[in-house]
Each structure stands twice: as C-alpha cells, then as structure tokens.
Amino acid sequence: MIERILPSVTVAHHAFDDAVDAELFPQEAAVVAAAAAVRQREFATVRRCARESLAALGIPPMPLLPGERGAPLWPRGTVGSMTHCLGYRAAAAARTDEITALGxxxxxxxxxxxxxxxxxxxxxxxxxxxxxxxxxxxxxxxxxxxxxxxxxxxxxxxxxxxxxxxxxxxxxxxxxxxxxxxxxxxxxxxxxxxxxxxxxxxxxxxxxxxxxxxxxxxxxxxxxx
Ligand SMILES: CC(C)(COP(=O)(O)OP(=O)(O)OC[C@H]1O[C@@H](n2cnc3c(N)ncnc32)[C@H](O)[C@@H]1OP(=O)(O)O)[C@@H](O)C(=O)NCCC(=O)NCCS
Missing domain, CATH: 3.90.470 (Ribosomal Protein L22; Chain A)
Structure with missing residues (x-):
C-alpha cells in the first residue's frame, strides 16, 4: 500500500498484523526486552518488513538498531523509514544514490x-x-x-x-x-x-x-x- 506513494526506486514491504513470526537479532531484542509484548511484536514485524526491503536492494540481513533520538541506523549506502500503527506496519528503503532522505x-x-x-x-x-x-x-x-x-x-x-x-x-x-x-x-x-x-x-x-x-x-x- 505505502509503495503507491513512493518512487519506484524505493522498495517497501508491509504487514497488516504481527501474525508471521519475525525474528530479531539479539542486539535488537535487547532494545525492546523491557517493552510490552505488543511493542515487541510491532518492532519485530516492522524490522522483517525492513529486511525484506533491504534484501531487494541486495543488502543481507543485519540488525536495525535505533540511533540518536530513536532514528533507525540504516546500512551504509541506504536510507529508509519505518512506521507502525493499529492495523498496519511498513518499512521502505532505497539506495542513497537514488534517494537522499525518506520518511x-x-x-x-x-x-x-x-x-x-x-x-x-x-x-x-x-x-x-x-x-x-x-x-x-x-x-x-x-x-x-x-x-x-x-x-x-x-x-x-x-x-x-x-x-x-x-x-x-x-x-x-x-x-x-x-x-x-x-x-x-x-x-x-x-x-x-x-x-x-x-x-x-x-x-x-x-x-x-x-x-x-x-x-x-x-x-x-x-x-x-
Ligand atoms: C519519532 C516519531 C516521529 C514517530 O512517529 P509515530 O507516529 O509516533 O510512530 P511510527 O510508528 O509511525 O514510527 C515509529 C518509527 O519511527 C522511527 N523513528 C523514531 N525516531 C525517529 C527519528 N528521530 N527520526 C527518524 N525516524 C525515527 C523508528 O523507526 C520508529 O520505529 P521503531 O521504534 O520500531 O524503530 C514521533 O514519535 C515523534 O517523536 N514525533 C515528535 C516530533 C515530530 O513529529 N515533530 C513534527 C514536526 S513537523
């Protein structure tokens, strides 16, 4: 759905729920270890979406950790953005030579x-x-x-x-x-x-x-x- 409002050089994946098990890297799991279960699930699902998007750009799975003020740290050479709300999770990513910044x-x-x-x-x-x-x-x-x-x-x-x-x-x-x-x-x-x-x-x-x-x-x- 989100891909309809993004340029074609951007790759996006989404989910309407947390039904599919999404694995976290240990460093990521540590970030939400004390969080409520619903937060842990949305955090994991949106990272699955992000890893799927990055895979389409040729980037192997890696931890996507929050940096300064919660802004996610994207792999070198990429930009991206993530969102989750009741009933929808999505992540989008692109190469920095195609897109300078993404939200x-x-x-x-x-x-x-x-x-x-x-x-x-x-x-x-x-x-x-x-x-x-x-x-x-x-x-x-x-x-x-x-x-x-x-x-x-x-x-x-x-x-x-x-x-x-x-x-x-x-x-x-x-x-x-x-x-x-x-x-x-x-x-x-x-x-x-x-x-x-x-x-x-x-x-x-x-x-x-x-x-x-x-x-x-x-x-x-x-x-x-
Ligand atoms: C950070 C913020 C934008 C997140 O938006 P939200 O609608 O609450 O939540 P969403 O689910 O859509 O987005 C959350 C994701 O945004 C990303 N995010 C968080 N902080 C971020 C930042 N500083 N920069 C970029 N992305 C950020 C993260 O990926 C986060 O998901 P994660 O914690 O699972 O990694 C919001 O909480 C906030 O702080 N807003 C206040 C500042 C603001 O919006 N000002 C408006 C100026 S016009």
Missing part, C-alpha cells in the same frame, strides 16, 4: 483526539483543512504528514522540529502535499532545503503519507514560500 507514516484514518489538532497545527493550516471537504480526516492526514516530515528531517539535521515550525498544504487532486519550513531547513551541499514535497493516500482505513527527497532535483529545494 513514511501510517495512522488509523480516524479524527485526531480532541485538542490535538490545535497543538500540532498553525491557524492557517486549520483554515486550509476546513476548505478541503469532509471526505477525509484531514486533521489525521496533517498529523501524519508532519510525522513523515520529521522522519525525513531528523536524519538530515539531527535537530528537533516543532509541529508549528512547518506549514503543510494538501493538494487533493493529485494526492500530494507540500511542507514549508518556518525555521532554517536542512543543508544539502550548497543548498538549504526550504521544504519537502510528499504524497498521501487513504486506503483500507489507514491514512498514509510519504516523503522521498530525490538528489539533484532543484525544484524540491524551491518549495513555494
């Missing part, structure tokens, strides 16, 4: 809990969501888009990003979105990235967003300000 997120396609939208959005975003129609839970898609932004942003910057430091706008016609940074963006070579382009999808009760930053694509560095 994916899945959420149940349900309204956000009371009060959350106000915490994660700007007044202008809320006005924008109101104009989009009632056929989608745009508040949840906004949250997911910002999680995808953060997963793409963090490995590039090693910086936190406040929910209200990014302004997201959706284009329903082609199921894309733009995320404009209101703080200094990541630097890639000589360029400052001012925002990301992403894609979104709602399918089988799951809201999905994805961002894949392509190398040497100047328009991605010039998102409308």
């Amino acid at each position: 994916i997120d899945a959420e149940p396609h349900q309204p956000l809990p009371e009060g959350v939208l106000e915490m994660i959005s700007l007044p202008g975003e809320r006005a924008h969501l109101s104009s989009l129609g009632a056929d989608r839970h745009w508040d949840r898609l906004l949250f997911s888009a910002k999680e995808s932004v953060y997963k793409t942003w963090f490995p590039l910057t090693r910086r936190r990003l406040d929910f209200r430091a990014v302004s997201v706008g959706f284009q329903p016609a082609d199921r894309t979105f733009t995320a404009e940074f209101l703080v200094p963006g990541p630097r890639i070579g000589e360029d400052e990235v001012r925002g990301f382009h992403g894609r979104w999808l709602v399918d089988q009760g799951i809201a999905l967003t994805a961002i894949a930053l392509l190398p040497a694509r100047p328009h991605l560095r010039q998102v409308a300000r």
Whole structure:
C-alpha cells in the first residue's frame, strides 16, 4: 500500500498484523526486552518488513538498531523509514544514490483526539483543512504528514522540529502535499532545503503519507514560500 506513494526506486514491504513470526537479532531484542509484548511484536514485524526491503536492494540481513533520538541506523549506502500503527506496519528503503532522505507514516484514518489538532497545527493550516471537504480526516492526514516530515528531517539535521515550525498544504487532486519550513531547513551541499514535497493516500482505513527527497532535483529545494 505505502509503495503507491513512493518512487519506484524505493522498495517497501508491509504487514497488516504481527501474525508471521519475525525474528530479531539479539542486539535488537535487547532494545525492546523491557517493552510490552505488543511493542515487541510491532518492532519485530516492522524490522522483517525492513529486511525484506533491504534484501531487494541486495543488502543481507543485519540488525536495525535505533540511533540518536530513536532514528533507525540504516546500512551504509541506504536510507529508509519505518512506521507502525493499529492495523498496519511498513518499512521502505532505497539506495542513497537514488534517494537522499525518506520518511513514511501510517495512522488509523480516524479524527485526531480532541485538542490535538490545535497543538500540532498553525491557524492557517486549520483554515486550509476546513476548505478541503469532509471526505477525509484531514486533521489525521496533517498529523501524519508532519510525522513523515520529521522522519525525513531528523536524519538530515539531527535537530528537533516543532509541529508549528512547518506549514503543510494538501493538494487533493493529485494526492500530494507540500511542507514549508518556518525555521532554517536542512543543508544539502550548497543548498538549504526550504521544504519537502510528499504524497498521501487513504486506503483500507489507514491514512498514509510519504516523503522521498530525490538528489539533484532543484525544484524540491524551491518549495513555494
Ligand atoms: C519519532 C516519531 C516521529 C514517530 O512517529 P509515530 O507516529 O509516533 O510512530 P511510527 O510508528 O509511525 O514510527 C515509529 C518509527 O519511527 C522511527 N523513528 C523514531 N525516531 C525517529 C527519528 N528521530 N527520526 C527518524 N525516524 C525515527 C523508528 O523507526 C520508529 O520505529 P521503531 O521504534 O520500531 O524503530 C514521533 O514519535 C515523534 O517523536 N514525533 C515528535 C516530533 C515530530 O513529529 N515533530 C513534527 C514536526 S513537523
């Protein structure tokens, strides 16, 4: 499902549950040894998805451990992203010569809990969501888009990003979105990235967003300000 909103150079695998036993490397098992069983299972399933994706890129199975602030450490020469929510787990990976940074997120396609939208959005975003129609839970898609932004942003910057430091706008016609940074963006070579382009999808009760930053694509560095 997530592969529908990712470029073809990206490999993605998903699962709708934790039914298939997924083995962990001892170092990975140690990370979740004290966690609840449900967390251990999602952690294992999403790593199975990630190893399947990496295998398609020719990367043999290896531990995928959390690094700084939980960002997973991907094998040299690859980038990737993982997500899990009730009813869906997914991982995507690509070679760094094809994709510079990657972020994916899945959420149940349900309204956000009371009060959350106000915490994660700007007044202008809320006005924008109101104009989009009632056929989608745009508040949840906004949250997911910002999680995808953060997963793409963090490995590039090693910086936190406040929910209200990014302004997201959706284009329903082609199921894309733009995320404009209101703080200094990541630097890639000589360029400052001012925002990301992403894609979104709602399918089988799951809201999905994805961002894949392509190398040497100047328009991605010039998102409308
Ligand atoms: C880290 C965070 C983005 C995870 O998102 P989530 O919707 O809670 O959970 P998901 O299941 O979709 O994703 C979890 C996975 O994200 C990945 N992840 C965690 N921290 C990460 C980071 N700093 N950078 C990139 N990926 C990260 C991990 O692979 C994790 O799975 P794992 O623990 O099994 O390895 C979220 O918990 C968080 O801290 N958000 C606050 C910051 C933020 O989003 N700001 C928005 C700015 S616009």
